[in-house]
Amino acid sequence: MIQFSSPIAGCMRWGKWGANFSTSAYRKMIETCLQHQITSFDHADIYGHYTTEEEFGNALKEAPALRSQMQLITKCGIRMLSDNRPEHLIKSYNTTKEHIIVSAERSLENLGTDYLDVLLIHRPDALLNPHEVAEAVDQLKQQGKIKQFGVSNFLPHQVNMLQAFVDVEINQVEISIIHLKPFLDGTLDQCIENNILPMAWAPMGGGILTDENHPRFRSITATASELADKYATSTDEILVAFLLKHPSKIIPVIGSTRPDRLLMAKNAAHIPLTNEEWYQLWTASTGEDVP
Numbered sequence: 001m002i003q004f005s006s007p008i009a010g011c012m013r014w015g016k017w018g019a020n021f022s023t024s025a026y027r028k029m030i031e032t033c034l035q036h037q038i039t040s041f042d043h044a045d046i047y048g049h050y051t052t053e054e055e056f057g058n059a060l061k062e063a064p065a066l067r068s069q070m071q072l073i074t075k076c077g078i079r080m081l082s083d084n085r086p087e088h089l090i091k092s093y094n095t096t097k098e099h100i101i102v103s104a105e106r107s108l109e110n111l112g113t114d115y116l117d118v119l120l121i122h123r124p125d126a127l128l129n130p131h132e133v134a135e136a137v138d139q140l141k142q143q144g145k146i147k148q149f150g151v152s153n154f155l156p157h158q159v160n161m162l163q164a165f166v167d168v169e170i171n172q173v174e175i176s177i178i179h180l181k182p183f184l185d186g187t188l189d190q191c192i193e194n195n196i197l198p199m200a201w202a203p204m205g206g207g208i209l210t211d212e213n214h215p216r217f218r219s220i221t222a223t224a225s226e227l228a229d230k231y232a233t234s235t236d237e238i239l240v241a242f243l244l245k246h247p248s249k250i251i252p253v254i255g256s257t258r259p260d261r262l263l264m265a266k267n268a269a270h271i272p273l274t275n276e277e278w279y280q281l282w283t284a285s286t287g288e289d290v291p
Helices: 023-035 052-062 064-069 097-111 130-142 156-163 187-194 217-231 235-244 259-270 275-286
Strands: 008-010 040-042 071-076 116-121 146-152 170-174 197-201 251-254
Touching: 023 052, 023 064, 023 259, 052 064, 052 097, 071 097, 097 116, 097 130, 116 130, 116 170, 130 146, 130 156, 146 156, 156 187, 170 187, 187 197, 217 235, 217 275, 235 251, 235 259, 235 275, 251 259
Parallel strands: 008 040, 008 251, 040 071, 071 116, 116 146, 146 170, 170 197, 197 251
Antiparallel strands: none
C-alpha cells in the first residue's frame, strides 16, 4: 500500500475553477506542500474543464525532481460538457476499457509523468462492466502506468460488485460533520473489513462554519468551539480530528489554495479526542442523542 500524506492536497480549485494559478504559483504551492510533508495531490481529468492536470504538469516540467517526492491521484469516467471536449453532446459516464485506458494515458501526458500512483473511477456508472474495468486496470498495472486502483463516490454494494473482478484499494467519498452517511451505510465498515483506504472529500462540510443558515450551524460551532478551547486549537482542526478518530483511517482531501488550510488539517492529527467528545460532535450534527 502506498503511504499517502494526511491531508491530501485537493487540486480542483488550483486552476480555472478557482485560483487560476500561474505556472509559478502552481510550483510554489507544490513546493510549500512538500516542505511540510504534504506529499499527495488529488486530481481528476475534468478539473478546470480538462485543464488543471496539464497546468500542474507544466509546473512539474520546470522541476522534474519534485515528481519522486509526491503521490499523484487522478480520476476518470465523467464525460462533461466543455469547450475542450466538443465531441461530448451531454454529460454522461464512460467506464469502458477503452475510455479508462485513454483517460489514464492522457492524464499521464498532462501531468508529465510515466506513472500514476492512483487511478480512480470518478462516479458510479449504470453501464459499468466490471470485466472491462478489470481488463483496463490489469493492463495499466502490467504496463507500470498505474500503481493502485480505486473508486470515488461508490456505495458498498457497488464496491462489492466491482471487487469481485478487480482489487479496489481506495474509495474517495464525501465525509464530514454534516455528511455522516458513510458512518452508517456500510461504507466505512467495508473499508475496515476489506482493507480499503477511505479518502474524504469536502471533509470540512463545505463551509458549515460560515453558513449561519445551516440548521445545525449553531450546535456544531458551539460544540467545536468548546473542544477547540480545551485543546488550544481551532474549530476547523476539531472537525478534521472528528474524521481522523475513526478506525477506518480516513484521509481528508483538503481542496484549498491556501497552505495554512492544509497545515491546519495536518495539525489535527495531534488532537486526542475522546470517544465521548466524538459523540458530542455527532450529537451536535444530528440534533439528537444516539439511540
